[in-house]
Amino acid sequence: MKIDCKHVWQHISAYIDGDVDAVLRAEIDRHLETCEICSAVLDSTRNVVVLMADDRVFELPAGFSDRLHARLDHDLALNEGS
Numbered sequence: 499m500k501i502d503c504k505h506v507w508q509h510i511s512a513y514i515d516g517d518v519d520a521v522l523r524a525e526i527d528r529h530l531e532t533c534e535i536c537s538a539v540l541d542s543t544r545n546v547v548v549l550m551a552d553d554r555v556f557e558l559p560a561g562f563s564d565r566l567h568a569r570l571d572h573d574l575a576l577n578e579g580s
């Protein structure tokens with residue numbers, strides 16, 4: 499199984515929660531080792547989750563994922579252009 503950045507973003511919350519199966523987790527781990535973008539996404543997503551856990555809010559606000567993905571698409575486009 500080969501996964502790309504969008505797969506990682508799709509599963510990033512479950513990955514942080516330890517809620518992905520071992521095969522997928524291994525694929526994400528391998529992807530993160532070679533992909534700076536997804537490493538940054540993991541860091542920022544983790545920070546958001548931690549902050550929200552501190553506030554006892556466990557659901558991401560509506561539209562959070564869409565906005566994150568839109569930003570990532572933008573960053574990816576910039577990367578590809580350079």
Ligand SMILES: [Zn+2]
Nearest residue numbers: 503533535536
């Ligand atoms: Zn990636």
